[in-house]
Amino acid sequence: MSIEPRHLRRRRGRFVARAAGVAVAAIGAAAVAARADDAPETTARGGAVAGEVLAAERQRIDVIARAARTALAIFAGEAGGGSGVLISADGYALTNFHVVQPAGVAMKCGLSDGSVEDAVLVGLDPTGDVALVKVVGRDELPFAELADSDEVEVGDFCFAAGNPFLLATDLRPSISAGIVSGVHRYQFPAGTILEYADCIQVDAAINPGNSGGGLFDARGRLIGVNGRASFEKRGRVNVGVGYAISANQLRNFLGFLKGGRLVDHATLGATVGSDADGRVVVSDILESSDAWRRGLRYDDEIVAVAGRAVRTVNALKNVLGTLPAGWRVPLVFRRAGRPQQIIVRLAALHRPAELARIVAAQDQEQKPGPPQDPEKNPEPAADQPTPPLPEKVRNLHEARPGFTNHHFNLLERERVAERIAMSAPWAAVEGAWVVRGRLGTGAPFRIVLSAERGLIDLPTGTTEVDATGELDADPGPPGSGGLLAALLLWRRLLVEGPARLGRTSYWGTQPRDPRSLGDAATTELVDVLEASASAVEARFAMGPDGVVIGIELWPAPDVDPCDVRFEPHPGRPSGMPGVIEVRHGDRLFGTFHVEEITFEPAASGPPGGAS
Amino acid sequence: MNDGLRRGLASVVRFLVPAACVWCGLGWPAEAVTPGETIAAAARKVVKVYGAGGIRGLEAYQSGVLVAPDGQVVTVASTVLDADDIDCVLDDGRRFRATLRGIDPRRELAVLKLDGEDLPAFVLDESPPLDVGSRVFALSNLFGVAVGDERVSAQHGVIAALVPLAARRGAYEAPFRGDVYVLDCTTNNPGSPGGALIDRQGRLVGLLGKELRSSASGVWLNYAIPVAELARAHRDIMAGEAMAPPPADAAAAMIDPLVLGLVLVPDLLDKTPPFVESTLPDSAAARAGLLPDDLVVAVNGLAVSSRSAVRQALAVVAEGDPVRVTVIRGGAIVDCDLGARPAGVRR
Numbered sequence: 022m023s024i025e026p027r028h029l030r031r032r033r034g035r036f037v038a039r040a041a042g043v044a045v046a047a048i049g050a051a052a053v054a055a056r057a058d059d060a061p062e063t064t065a066r067g068g069a070v071a072g073e074v075l076a077a078e079r080q081r082i083d084v085i086a087r088a089a090r091t092a093l094a095i096f097a098g099e100a101g102g103g104s105g106v107l108i109s110a111d112g113y114a115l116t117n118f119h120v121v122q123p124a125g126v127a128m129k130c131g132l133s134d135g136s137v138e139d140a141v142l143v144g145l146d147p148t149g150d151v152a153l154v155k156v157v158g159r160d161e162l163p164f165a166e167l168a169d170s171d172e173v174e175v176g177d178f179c180f181a182a183g184n185p186f187l188l189a190t191d192l193r194p195s196i197s198a199g200i201v202s203g204v205h206r207y208q209f210p211a212g213t214i215l216e217y218a219d220c221i222q223v224d225a226a227i228n229p230g231n232s233g234g235g236l237f238d239a240r241g242r243l244i245g246v247n248g249r250a251s252f253e254k255r256g257r258v259n260v261g262v263g264y265a266i267s268a269n270q271l272r273n274f275l276g277f278l279k280g281g282r283l284v285d286h287a288t289l290g291a292t293v294g295s296d297a298d299g300r301v302v303v304s305d306i307l308e309s310s311d312a313w314r315r316g317l318r319y320d321d322e323i324v325a326v327a328g329r330a331v332r333t334v335n336a337l338k339n340v341l342g343t344l345p346a347g348w349r350v351p352l353v354f355r356r357a358g359r360p361q362q363i364i365v366r367l368a369a370l371h372r373p374a375e376l377a378r379i380v381a382a383q384d385q386e387q388k389p390g391p392p393q394d395p396e397k398n399p400e401p402a403a404d405q406p407t408p409p410l411p412e413k414v415r416n417l418h419e420a421r422p423g424f425t426n427h428h429f430n431l432l433e434r435e436r437v438a439e440r441i442a443m444s445a446p447w448a449a450v451e452g453a454w455v456v457r458g459r460l461g462t463g464a465p466f467r468i469v470l471s472a473e474r475g476l477i478d479l480p481t482g483t484t485e486v487d488a489t490g491e492l493d494a495d496p497g498p499p500g501s502g503g504l505l506a507a508l509l510l511w512r513r514l515l516v517e518g519p520a521r522l523g524r525t526s527y528w529g530t531q532p533r534d535p536r537s538l539g540d541a542a543t544t545e546l547v548d549v550l551e552a553s554a555s556a557v558e559a560r561f562a563m564g565p566d567g568v569v570i571g572i573e574l575w576p577a578p579d580v581d582p583c584d585v586r587f588e589p590h591p592g593r594p595s596g597m598p599g600v601i602e603v604r605h606g607d608r609l610f611g612t613f614h615v616e617e618i619t620f621e622p623a624a625s626g627p628p629g630g631a632s
Numbered sequence: 633m634n635d636g637l638r639r640g641l642a643s644v645v646r647f648l649v650p651a652a653c654v655w656c657g658l659g660w661p662a663e664a665v666t667p668g669e670t671i672a673a674a675a676r677k678v679v680k681v682y683g684a685g686g687i688r689g690l691e692a693y694q695s696g697v698l699v700a701p702d703g704q705v706v707t708v709a710s711t712v713l714d715a716d717d718i719d720c721v722l723d724d725g726r727r728f729r730a731t732l733r734g735i736d737p738r739r740e741l742a743v744l745k746l747d748g749e750d751l752p753a754f755v756l757d758e759s760p761p762l763d764v765g766s767r768v769f770a771l772s773n774l775f776g777v778a779v780g781d782e783r784v785s786a787q788h789g790v791i792a793a794l795v796p797l798a799a800r801r802g803a804y805e806a807p808f809r810g811d812v813y814v815l816d817c818t819t820n821n822p823g824s825p826g827g828a829l830i831d832r833q834g835r836l837v838g839l840l841g842k843e844l845r846s847s848a849s850g851v852w853l854n855y856a857i858p859v860a861e862l863a864r865a866h867r868d869i870m871a872g873e874a875m876a877p878p879p880a881d882a883a884a885a886m887i888d889p890l891v892l893g894l895v896l897v898p899d900l901l902d903k904t905p906p907f908v909e910s911t912l913p914d915s916a917a918a919r920a921g922l923l924p925d926d927l928v929v930a931v932n933g934l935a936v937s938s939r940s941a942v943r944q945a946l947a948v949v950a951e952g953d954p955v956r957v958t959v960i961r962g963g964a965i966v967d968c969d970l971g972a973r974p975a976g977v978r979r
Contacts, residue, residue: 175786176668202785206777224787251775261787261818262774332725333780
C-alpha cells in the first residue's frame, strides 16, 4: 500500500509530536490527556520526559536481556529444530514435543552465551506437546521462573524469546513483543495429541522455530511455552495469532516429566454436551470410572471442576487439558437444582501402549528415510540402525516401557528416598512398631507393624497378616480397603527405603489437598512414590521435608483405594503421626488418634501379643 | 523557543519516538485505567456473528459491534449474512437471533438488529479521524477462537496511514473508495471483519474491514473503516429502513427513470442489468455525469440488481428528496447526485 507523498508531507510533523504525546501519557510521567491534539507541543519540549522514557526503556531492555539468557536454540538435525527455555540452574529446559521429537534421545542445544551443549531428553507429554530436556554438564545456568499464569490478563505486555526460522546462528534468541490477546483459549488436538487447552493467545509474532521457546510477562517471568499459531490460508508465517502452553499447566506436569515419564493427560470417564439451556450436562459415563463411583450420573449438570467454573464444553476441556491422569480433583455438579461436590480421580486419556505407539508413529512420520522394500523389511523401524548416543549422554539414558528416560526416574526416586530417610531417623528401628491410641469414637486401638507380621486390633475385631512375603491381597480390616497392607508398606518404606518395596518408581507430583486446585498460589504440589507388588499398588505422598503425609493403596485395579492420611503431632519427632485418618470410597473408616508409639527390639520374640 | 532548538528537539523526539511509542504502550505502568480494563470494557460491545459459510474457504463467522443499547449491530456486508438464521453471541455468552436491517453496498457495511435491551454499546460519532501513529487495539473473533462467553481476541497496533482504499488502483479490489486506516497490526484474519478498532480510551474509532488481498502482491491488507463512515452508513441504512416499503402493486408505483433523463437498456429479461443506455440532453442525469455503459448498483444506498429494481427504488424516494445513483464505471464505484426528485410521471 503506497502512501501518497502529499499525505506523508502533510502529516509527518504532527505524527512525531503526537506520538511523543502518546508515549508520555502511557508511561504516566505527566497527567496528559492522551486524546488530544492539545498536549504534544508541551510534552515534546519537556526535557525530563525523555529521561523517564529512557528509564522505562532501559528497564524493558534489562528484563528482556535477562529472559533472553534463559533461551535455548534446539537443533534436531536435518528435521529442523526450535526453541527451549531453561527452568533450572542445572539445565532442565522446557520445549515442545514436536520440536524434540525428530531429534530422539540426544540433541544439541545452543545457549545464549554462544556455547553449544549436549542435551538429553528427560520426559515427554505428547498430548500437551511438552517435552523436558536437560542440558548436560552445566550447573550454573540462568533460568526462568514459572509464573502463575492464571494472573495473566488480556492486554498484558508479553514477549517471546526463541529461534524463529532458525535464524539464531549466533545462538542469541530473537525477541518478539506484543500483548496477550486471549486467555483460557482452547485449540483442538491434531488427532488425539497436541491439544492446546487453557492456553494463552498472543499477538507477539510466533513463527516456525519459536516453538518451545518461552513467553514472558513484563517482569520477565515465564508465563508459557510458545508452540502453536493460527495460519490457515496465510501460509506458515505469523499473522498475529500465537498460542502458548500456560505455565500453570506446565507446573502440573513438571514432576512427571522430571521423573522421565511418558506422561498422559486426563479424562473424566464421561462425555458432556450442552443442553438447550446451554448447561453442560453428562451425556455418557463409564461405569468403571471413578466419577461414576463417586456418584456422577447421566444428565447431571457440571458446574465446576478443579476450582474452575464450567459454563461451556470448551471450559471443561480447558480444565481437563491442564491436568495429569491420576490426579484427584473437586467436581461440583447440580442435580434437581441441588449442587453437590465430589472429589474425582481422573483417568488416563490413552492406554500406555497407545501413547507409546503415538510417539513411535510420529517418529516415523517425521523421519523420512530412504524408501524401504516392504518385502525385505516388514518392520522398517526395528531395522533402522540407531546412531550411537554422544558420550556425554550415553549414561544418562535408559529406555523402559512407559518411560521416556527411566534414568531420570531413578534420580528422582533417589532424591525422594534421601529426603524420606532424613525425615524420620527414628524409623530406622528394625523391630516391631506398636501404635496405641483411641478412635474418634473413644474406643481404644492397637496396631503392630513388623517385618514379620502386621496386626490391627479394633473393637470390631482383630486383623493379622504375615508380612514376610509379598502382599498379594487385601488383608483388611474389612471395610478399610487395605489399611493393614498400607501401614506395613509405610513401615517398610521408612525402615528399608523405596528400593525394597517391590517395583518402585517416582510417580510425579500431586496437590497436597485437591480442594486447593484452581488457585495456583495456594496449591502445593507434593512428591509421590509409586510401589507395586503383585496386584497391590500403592502411592506415597511426601511433604517437602520428606515426611510421608498420605498413602493410597489399591488391593486390585479399578476399585476404590484405601486412603490413609497422616497428621503430624507437635510433640513428637517429625514424621511420627498424631492422627491417622482412613477413608475408603466415600466413607470414613476411622480416625486413629495416636497416643503412643513404642518400638520393640528386633528378634526378641513375637512382639506385642494378641489381646 | 527558537527555530534551531525546536528543530534539534524535533530530531531527538523523532529518534526516540519509534521505540517510545511502541514500547511505552506495552509497558504501561501507572495508568489510571489499564489497557486490560479498557479492552475488557470494550470487548463487551463486540459480538461474535455466525451465519452462512463453512465451505470453500468462506468462514461462517465474523465480528460485529453493538452501536445502540437496543441491539443494533454494525458489521461488514458479507456472505456470512447470506443466511436465514444469523446469530450473535455477546461477551457474556448470551446468544441472540439477529435480523438483517439493511446493507450499504458501497461501504460494504450492514446493520443487524438483536432483540435486546440495555446492551453495552459503542458511541457512533463522526469525530475527526485519528492521526497516523496513534496506538489502537483491534478486538475481533479472529479464527473463531472465542466461543460462548469467551472474550474476543485483542491485538495491539498503530495507525500506519489514512489513505483511500483505492490508493493502489486495481491492487485491492473493493467497492469502497473512501479513506481507511491502514494498520500496523495483523487484523486481516478470518473472522476479524466487523471487529472493533478502539483507541486507548476504549472509544470506537473504526471497524475492521473485510478480508482483502492484493491481486498484485498477494499481501493481505490490514485496514479499518473510520467510525465517521460507519456512522453515515448506519444512519443511511436505518433511514432506508424507515422509508415506506414499496406498495403491493409495485408496478403501479414505479417511476420511470426517464423523468430524471436516465435511459436504461431495454428491459428484455427477468432481471435485466440496469446499464445506462444514454442520458437525455440537459437532464438531471446528464448534469450528474452519468455515461453510457455505467452499471447502476444502488439508488440512495439501496442495492439494485435489475432495471425493475431501479424503478422500485426510485419509487420510494419522496418527491423533492435528493436522488443519488451509484454506478460502476470501469471497475470503480462512482456516486452521481441527480438533485431533487421531480414530480414524476408514473406509468
